Amino acid sequence: GAVVSQHPSRVICKSGTSVKIECRSLDFQATTMFWYRQFPKQSLMLMATSNEGSKATYEQGVEKDKFLINHASLTLSTLTVTSAHPEDSSFYICSAKTRGVDTGELFFGEGSRLTVL
Amino acid sequence: GQQVMQIPQYQHVQEGEDFTTYCNSSTTLSNIQWYKQRPGGHPVFLIQLVKSGEVKKQKRLTFQFGEAKKNSSLHITATQTTDVGTYFCASTGFQKLVFGTGTRLLVSP
Secondary structure: OOOEEEEOOEEEEOOOOOEEEEEEEOOOOOOEEEEEEEOOOOOEEEEEEEEOOOOOEEOOOOOOOOEEEEEEEOOEEEEEEOOOOHHHOEEEEEEEEOOOOOOOOOEEOOOEEEEEO | OOOEEEEOOEEEEEOOOOEEEEEEEOOOOOOEEEEEEOOOOOOEEEEEEOOOOOEEEEOOEEEEEOOOOOEEEEEEOOOOHHHOEEEEEEEEEOOEEEEOOOEEEEEEO
16 A cells, blocks of 8 residues: 655754655656644644645645745655644644545655654 | 544453444545554554445455445454554545544553
């Protein structure tokens, strides 16, 4: 099946620094990738939709300048949390749709747990 | 906006008991997907239902899509400890997948 790899799986950073999270589709081309955020024992909240070669579409309430998304190729999307603060600590998960026949299935990365001190 | 609620939020069962989680939407859904997320893990796709009244089975799991396409259910027969995790329903609308609130299942041996 399709594999999505996310890196790093865990990151701890100081308040005020920026953190980049990578999401790669390893064996398929992903025209669309989605970034989710999940707080402990809560559901996944969609942050933005990333389309290859174009600007990301952000959900209401998500700061574009805070969460920079880049989808430079059909296999890579990155999320950069700029000037991170403790309230940005969360589990960030990316997912991707395959380029071929749309079965509706999304393939998820392993997630990245961010802790901001 | 589209909201998908799930009940119960949490359920603790003894191994061998059945389990059901319900998903309800305020609007008609084009489809419903179900995912399972193990503790510390990422969501894994289980199934997608598209047709009104559709019922699909995967071994001990039975998935149902309501006639009005506003609700869905996942039923697990004779739970096992490996069924532990959070079950999410989700639906696509405007090219994005929106998740339900999730039901956390704990199974005691």
